[in-house]
Amino acid sequence: MKNSNIKISTYIFSALAILTLAACSGPQVRYGDAKAVETVTVDYGSTDLQSIAEAMARSLLQTKVISGSKDAPTVTVADVKNKTSEYIDTRVITDKIRTQLLKSGQVRFAVNINEMQSQVDELKRQNQSGLYKNSTISKTGNMQGAKYRIEGSISSIVKQTKDVKDVYYVFNLNLINNETGLLEWADEKEIRKTATR
Amino acid sequence: MRKNHIHSAYLISLAILFLSGCGTPPLRSGQSLLPSPFAQKPIGETIKEDQKSIAVTNIFYKKEGANLKYVEEISNKYDSSASMSGSQSGIDIPSTESKGPDSKDVFSDIQSSAFPIKFTNVSDFKPSDHPSIQKDLEARLAADGIPVPPSAPALPPVGNISAKSQVTKKAGFESHPEYGQLRSFSAAIRGLLIKSGYKVVMANTAVPTVNQGDEFFQVVDRIKAGEFNGADYVMFGVLGEMSFTDNVEDIVGTKSTTQQIGLDLIVDFSLIDTKTYQVVASFLAEGNGKEIRIDGRGNGFKPSMAKLMKQASVTLAEDVAIHLADQNFVTSTISQPDIGRNYKRNPYDDDSSTLKIYTK
Numbered sequence: 001m002k003n004s005n006i007k008i009s010t011y012i013f014s015a016l017a018i019l020t021l022a023a024c025s026g027p028q029v030r031y032g033d034a035k036a037v038e039t040v041t042v043d044y045g046s047t048d049l050q051s052i053a054e055a056m057a058r059s060l061l062q063t064k065v066i067s068g069s070k071d072a073p074t075v076t077v078a079d080v081k082n083k084t085s086e087y088i089d090t091r092v093i094t095d096k097i098r099t100q101l102l103k104s105g106q107v108r109f110a111v112n113i114n115e116m117q118s119q120v121d122e123l124k125r126q127n128q129s130g131l132y133k134n135s136t137i138s139k140t141g142n143m144q145g146a147k148y149r150i151e152g153s154i155s156s157i158v159k160q161t162k163d164v165k166d167v168y169y170v171f172n173l174n175l176i177n178n179e180t181g182l183l184e185w186a187d188e189k190e191i192r193k194t195a196t197r
Numbered sequence: 198m199r200k201n202h203i204h205s206a207y208l209i210s211l212a213i214l215f216l217s218g219c220g221t222p223p224l225r226s227g228q229s230l231l232p233s234p235f236a237q238k239p240i241g242e243t244i245k246e247d248q249k250s251i252a253v254t255n256i257f258y259k260k261e262g263a264n265l266k267y268v269e270e271i272s273n274k275y276d277s278s279a280s281m282s283g284s285q286s287g288i289d290i291p292s293t294e295s296k297g298p299d300s301k302d303v304f305s306d307i308q309s310s311a312f313p314i315k316f317t318n319v320s321d322f323k324p325s326d327h328p329s330i331q332k333d334l335e336a337r338l339a340a341d342g343i344p345v346p347p348s349a350p351a352l353p354p355v356g357n358i359s360a361k362s363q364v365t366k367k368a369g370f371e372s373h374p375e376y377g378q379l380r381s382f383s384a385a386i387r388g389l390l391i392k393s394g395y396k397v398v399m400a401n402t403a404v405p406t407v408n409q410g411d412e413f414f415q416v417v418d419r420i421k422a423g424e425f426n427g428a429d430y431v432m433f434g435v436l437g438e439m440s441f442t443d444n445v446e447d448i449v450g451t452k453s454t455t456q457q458i459g460l461d462l463i464v465d466f467s468l469i470d471t472k473t474y475q476v477v478a479s480f481l482a483e484g485n486g487k488e489i490r491i492d493g494r495g496n497g498f499k500p501s502m503a504k505l506m507k508q509a510s511v512t513l514a515e516d517v518a519i520h521l522a523d524q525n526f527v528t529s530t531i532s533q534p535d536i537g538r539n540y541k542r543n544p545y546d547d548d549s550s551t552l553k554i555y556t557k
Contacts, residue, residue, distance in 0.1 A: 072539040105542035113450035120451050124491040140489045144539075 057100035063185040076146035084156035110146040252400040252428035255378035258436035262373035270365040385514035398428040437463035456493030460486040460505040480520035484513025
């Protein structure tokens with residue numbers, strides 16, 4: 001009888017310990033597929049970013065300016081304006097497009113305006129500090145100017161009823177010849193997302 | 198049987214000989230399969246065999262200075278038929294086209310002439326018609342202690358003699374032409390022609406004479422006088438313009454500025470056949486030296502004139518080479534160096550088994 005009581009109390013104690021431990025542990029973490037379709041809300045998300053970047057990079061590489069060029073044209077990335085009501089980091093989109101274009105080997109990128117300060121600081125350090133061996137210095141005045149620039153915008157139209165929310169995004173990208181000012185290429189990517197209760 | 202062996206050995210050795218004949222000859226020492234930054238076929242190759250000679254003169258120039266000058270003439274007339282006159286040279290007003298202080302550094306390496314002033318382009322000018330100039334003139338005369346003559350001073354009558362005095366004021370530009378040679382910019386051109394296979398003959402230095410005029414540029418007379426040591430061609434350059442620039446510009450997207458100091462020169466070149474005096478090639482070549490300093494203004498940065506001159510000289514020679522090829526003085530063309538050419542690359546290997554590190 002006494003033994004059975006001890007057994008019961010041991011079981012209860014173990015069960016309580018397990019419950020306590022389970023209560024103390026954090027949320028369960030697992031890795032997911034970064035390219036999996038994300039449909040948590042109708043707001044701009046990772047799937048939109050990926051589909052825009054992929055579509056634009058593919059289209060840009062097929063243009064004659066790039067595919068028909070003997071050498072890899074030099075390009076710089078200018079602003080992509082966010083004309084939506086949401087906060088969208090447009091630099092992530094252009095960075096993603098730039099990465100895909102660079103990986104193709106068909107295009108070379110010059111530093112853009114946001115990266116200029118670090119470029120200038122580095123040139124100043126090498127050329128004007130007097131610390132570096134002359135033959136190893138990256139000399140001032142030899143930066144390559146970009147032949148083309150990429151700029152664009154993202155806009156949205158949002159319609160909402162009690163039960164339905166519809167968001168339409170349009171991403172527009174242009175390739176402009178810096179010397180002539182001519183628009184050499186333009187493409188757009190449309191995305192429609194609808195959420196119903 | 199043995200005959201067959203000998204025959205086949207003979208055939209094999211013949212085949213080997215043929216094959217070795219078709220093979221690429223081995224590279225000589227110093228020969229590379231990679232493309233040279235400049236054309237593999239140097240300019241002047243077509244005339245290399247008979248080694249035509251060329252003389253490259255120093256770069257000639259004429260520097261014009263002009264000063265505005267007033268001349269006053271006072272003449273007194275007496276009715277006893279006696280008359281006296283005298284002239285009083287007045288004020289020099291320096292022209293506005295004065296050179297900057299740095300210009301001395303370049304023109305210090307020259308062989309130039311200092312010539313008497315030539316008073317040219319004098320037009321009758323009455324300062325009294327221009328009150329501001331009249332006022333300025335009188336002020337300058339007063340400052341120099343020269344009494345300001347009245348427009349028609351009346352001399353007191355002496356006995357029976359009556360006198361009239363007349364003051365004439367004239368103004369005009371007096372020019373100071375100065376002829377000379379710039380010696381620091383032709384060496385790179387000579388070097389380039391030597392590399393291209395020419396035999397370069399040293400041209401005699403042209404020394405300006407007193408009262409030198411524009412005949413200083415008469416290269417044909419010089420050829421006739423045998424100043425170029427029998428060269429087949431003479432490359433004659435005259436400085437068109439030389440300018441120094443010093444500008445400060447903001448770098449967009451940064452807090453920095455660049456100070457850009459430049460030396461630019463334009464030279465008018467003529468290449469003359471010394472036998473026929475035919476101009477074989479003629480062009481304007483440009484040379485420029487540039488020194489760029491980030492945030493240079495305000496830090497007491499002083500540019501190196503020597504560096505600017507060297508850069509200008511080298512770029513001038515490169516431009517000369519391009520123009521000589523353009524005008525078919527030589528049949529082969531000069532290609533620009535491949536430096537900065539962006540070749541297309543193969544796409545990155547996207548095999549997931551390979552380690553890729555992309556850094557920002």
